[in-house]
Amino acid sequence: MTARTRNVSAPVLGVVLGIALSACSQPIDLDLRGKIGGSVDTSAAALKATENRPKPDNRGIISYPNYQVALAKRGDTLASLAERIGLPADELAKYNGMKINDPLRKGELVALPRRVTEPSAATGADIAGPIKPAATVDVATLAGSAIERAASTTPVVKDGISGVEPVRHQVARGETAFTIARLYDVSPRSLAEWNGLDKSFAVREGQFLLIPVVQKAPEAAPRTREIPEPGTGTPTPTPPSASKPLPDVTPPPATAAAGAATAVTKPDPKPAKPVADVGEAKPSGSDMVMPVQGSIIRDYAKGRNEGIDISASAGSPVKAAASGKVASISTTAEGVKFLLVRHPGDLITVYTHLDNITVKKGDAVSRGQSIGKVRSGDPSFLHFEVRKGFESTDPMAYLP
Template sequence: MATKISRLRLILAGGVALTALAACNPNGFDLDMRGYGNGGLDTSAAARQAVQDRPRPNAQGIITYPNYQVVVARRGDTVNSVAQRIGTDPGALARYNAVAPDAVLNAGEVLALPNKVATTGGSAAPGNSSALTSETIDITSLASNAIDKAQANQPAKSTPASAPVSTNSAEPIRHKVARGETAYSIARYYSVPVKALAEWNGLPNDLRVREGQVLIIPVASNRQPAKVETATATTAPGTGSPTPVPPSAAEPLPDKTPPKASAPVKTQTPDMSTDRTKASDTSKMMMPVPGSIIRPYKKGKNDGVDISASAGTSVKAAESGTVLLISQDTDDVAFLAIKHPDNLVTVYYNVTGITVKKGASVKRGQTIAKVASGDQGYLHFEVRKGIDSVDPMPYLN
C-alpha cells in the first residue's frame, strides 16, 4: 500500500533544458518549505545521506530480492516488450505499475513484478546503477517538503526466500506513489537523496512520478568517512605551552630609534552621494519587499531568506521572467515561482492577492502579490539554480 503523506504540495522546475520547463508535469517538482506553515522549521539531512548503488540486474534486466522482484527497462522498451523478455503477462505488469502496456519506458526505469518469475543470468549484486542515462538529470538533492502525518505500511525485512540475492544488499522498501506526491517529498520522507531515488528508479529528467507507480527506496550505505588523525604536541600539566621565538630575536636592535612619522595630512573626502546608484539598478535582482533579513539562507535548513514585511506589503518581481507556478500549501498559504534566464527560478512564499497568472510575462519591479497576514509578517524568498537552492544574497546585493 502507498504511504499516505500529508504535506505541502510545492513545486519547482528542475530539467536540464529550460525550454522543457513549462511542459513539465507540476508533480515533478517540490520546494522545501518546511517551517513556513504550522509545522516549524525541521528539515533533515537527506541530501547528505549516503546510499548504496542499485544492484546490477541480470541478463533479463531482473533484480531479485527476498520478497519481490523488479525489472529494469532498456532504451526503447515498452511494458509489452519487457513482459515478453521476462515471460510474464503484460496486462498484469502494466496494471501493477499504473502504466499503459504500449507506453515507452525510460532507459533504467524500474517496474515492480506482481509475481516472481524464473530468472537466468545470476542474482542481484551491488553495483553502479549505470543504466541511468541522459534521460535522467544529474542533480544534487535538495530539499523537499514538510510531512505532517505519515503512516508507513511497507514490507519489513525478512529472511531470504528461495530466490538468490546478494548478502551485501538489503531489501529496499517499495513505495507506491499516492496522488500529489513528488520525487522530492518521497525522498525527504525516507531521508534519501532525490538524486539516488532518481538513479535507482530511472526517473526522467524532470523527476516526474505517476500515481500508482512503484518505486524502490535506496538502501543506506554503511560506509563511514575515514577519520583524519592529527599529531599534536602535548605538555605536562602546569608547565604551560612553549612560547615561540619571535623573528625579531634573530637581529639586534638598531642603535638609534628612528624618528616618529609625521602626522598624516587630512585630505578632503569627495562627496560620492551625487554619483551613487541604487542597489536595485546594479544588482542582478532587486529585493522583492523592503525590509530586513530576519532569517538568513542556510543550505539544508532554510533554502531562502525571510524578509520582514508587514501584511499587505506589495511583493515585486525580483527580475523579469515568466510565471512558472502559482499554488498553495496544505495550510492554504499561497506561493508563486517565476522562471528567469540562465536556469534561475525565484520563489515567493507567504503571499496573497496574486495579480499575475501562470505563463504570464513579468518585469523586474512589477507588483505580483502582497504579503499575507499572520503572527509574524514576512516574505520567504528563494533563488533556485535549476532545482538547487542557492544563497539569494549575492543576487540581491
Template sequence: MTISPVFPGTRTQGQAARLPRLVLAVSVLTLAAACVNGGNNKFDWDLRGGAGNTSEEVRQATASRPVADANGILSYPGYQLAEARRGETVASLAARLSLNPAEVARANALQVNDPLRAGELLLLPSRVSAAPQPVAGAAAGPVDITAIATTALDSVGSGAPAASPAAAGGGKEPVRHTVARGETAFTIARAYNVSAKALAEWNGLDADLTVREGQTLIIPVATAPAPNPEPVPTQPGAGSPTPEPPSAKEPLPDEKTQPAAQKPKDTPASPDLGKQATGASATRLAMPAQGSIIRGYDKKKNQGIDIGAAAGSAVVAAEGGTVAAITKDTEQVQIVVIRHADNLLTVYAGVDGLTVKKGDNVKRGQKIGVVRAASPSFLHFEVRKGVDSLDPMTFLK
C-alpha cells in the first residue's frame, strides 16, 4: 500500500469530496447540542403520539404550590402528603411522623433506606395529626432559613389571614395520579393540560423532571382554562380571511408635524441628575448588617444572602417602609418583613432584640433589632417582588 504525503494547506481528492458531508454532520451535532444545552432545556425529548410542540401557551393557568404546615404535611379530605426535608430518607421521614417505614415506602414505590430530595412529596399510608407546637427549652436543630423567610410571607399581602394548606389552590383538592410504566412528566402534564413546570414545582421533582413507576403525583389546580380561540369558518381551498386594518375604515386625521432636528418651543432645560444624586439614591437599598457575604443568592437553593455579622450587632431597615409581619419559626428564629414602595419586600431572618412592631413605619437605616447569637452568627436577607425572590446584590451594589 502506498501512502501519499499530505502537506499543510493541501487536500486530497477524497478529502475534498468528504468535506461537505463532514461540515453538515458537525452542523447537525452543534444544532442538537444548542437545543439541549443552550436552549434553556426547551428541547422536547418526549415526542410521543406526534406531539412535537410543548408550547406552554396552550396550557391552563395553575395556582401556586400548596404550602405545607410546620411539620411538612399537606392535608386534604381524601389523603395527606409529607414534604421531605433536606437529608431525609424514607425511614427518617416515617420516624419523624411516627409512621411505619415499610408502609410509607410501599405507598410510594420506594425502599426504606432510599434518600429523599428536599421538597419531595410522599403519600402517607395513614393520617397523622397536625404539627406539634415547639416545646419550651427544647434544643434547637438545623434551621432552613430559606423556608422560614418564605413562610413569613404567607401573612403578608392583602391583610387577610394566610390560607391553610388544604385551602391552597382555590380550596380544591388536587387530583392524584399514579405514574404508570412508560409515562413521563411531559406526557402526564399534557394529559391534564397543565405545564410540566407547574407539575414539577407542585411535586418537588428534580431538574430532569424524573418520575418513577408507582409514584403518586398531585396535579396542579387550574385557575383559568386554556385559551381556545374560535377559528373563522372558511370554504375549503379559500384560505384564511385577512383582517381589515383599523386605518382602512376611517382616514387618519390631519396633523402638523415638526422636523425631528428642530427643537420644540418652550422646551425646559434638561436637569443635571448627576449633581442631584446623593449617597442614599446611588444605592437603592442599604446594607442591613455590617459584615461579609458568607452565602450568596441562588434562586433554587438560597433565595437571599447570608451576611456574617457579630452577634448583637445592629440590623437596620434596608429602605423606608412599613413593618408588614413579625413571626417566628418552630425553633424560635425571628423573622421581620418590611414592605416598601412598588410592592417590594425585604425579609430579615435571625433577628433578636426587636425595636419595632407590626404596622410601624421605619426609615432607611433605622435599627430594627440585633443579629441573633448562633454558630456562626449571621443575618439572612431577602428581597422579593410580591412572592418572587430577587438577587439582593443587584439592589445593594
C-alpha cells in the first residue's frame, strides 16, 4: 500500500505544480514585447526556470525510483541502444512505438519497459542506485560516509543523490511539444533539451517525455523588527494632527458646551447581550465532505504521505469534497488513475486509485457529486490530498 501511494506522488505533484503555476494571473511576455526602452522584467522567466537533466551513466541510463530511461549516443539506432543496455530490441521498439532500425539523435530519450541493472561504479555512474527523493536522503549519513572515505585513495561511488522524479508524459494523438509544455507550464525549449528533441520540436504519438523539474524559488528572508537600544526609549508615533488637517468646524460656545455636560442621559432600557467567544474561525474549506466512506488507514505525514488513505471496498462511490472545476485527469506509468479538482482560494483536491471516472477535464462539479469509484486493490483504498498552491496540507483540517 505504501509503495502504491508513493508511485503516484511524483506525477501528481508535477501536475499540481503545472496547474498552480497556470493559475497565476500575471501575463508572461517571453519576447519582451513592449519592453523596448524600459527596464527588462525577467520575473516570468524565473518562474519557469528548470533544473538541469541528471547526468546518465556510460550506458546512457538515468534511473528513478519508479522508472528508467536511456539516452542515445551519436550514431545510435534503437537496436544498438538496446544491445548496450541489455534489452531485446523488439521489446524496446514496441514500448516506444518505434522500429528496430530507427536512427536516434544524440541525447534522444528512450523509455525502458522494465528495469535494467542499476547505475553503479561498474557502469561509470557517479551514484549507486536510482535517484532518491530529497526527503529520503540522510544528509548526516552521507556526510559521515564521505569523511570515512576521505583517507582512501581508491575511487568510491557515492551512496546516492537526491532529486525530484519528473512526471513521465506519454504523447497522445494531436499533442505537440508546445501543447505539452503549456500543459505543465514549462518552456518548449527546456522540454526539448530534457528529451533530445530536434530543432522542430517534433514528437510522435506514444512517445514518452520527461517533464523538466521546475526550480524552487528561494524563500524570502524574514523581516526583522528594529529594536531600539536600551535607554533610547520607544519611538513616538506621529500624531494624527501632523498628517491630517483639523476639520473646518467651529466649536460650540463654552456656555453651550457646559449646558450639554450637565444634561443627564437616559440609560438604555435594553442593554446589548454579551457576544459569546466562539473561538478561532475554521479554515475556508472546512465545509468539505469525506470523499468516500471508510476508516483512515494511513494519516497525513508531510514528506512521507502527502494526504490520507481511506479504506473503502472496490466500487465504492467517490465524491467531490467541495465544489470546483476538474483541472486534470491522468494515469501514471503504473496504471494508477488520479483526478484533480481546483477550488476557490488556491485550493486543489487530489483523488488517486480511482476507476470508472464519470467527469472530464473542465467539468464543474458540486460538493458531494460522484466523480468515480474506488479502484480494486489489496487492500482497496482512496488516496486523498488537499493542496494550498504548491504545498500539501493536512486534509483533516478541511473535513468535518
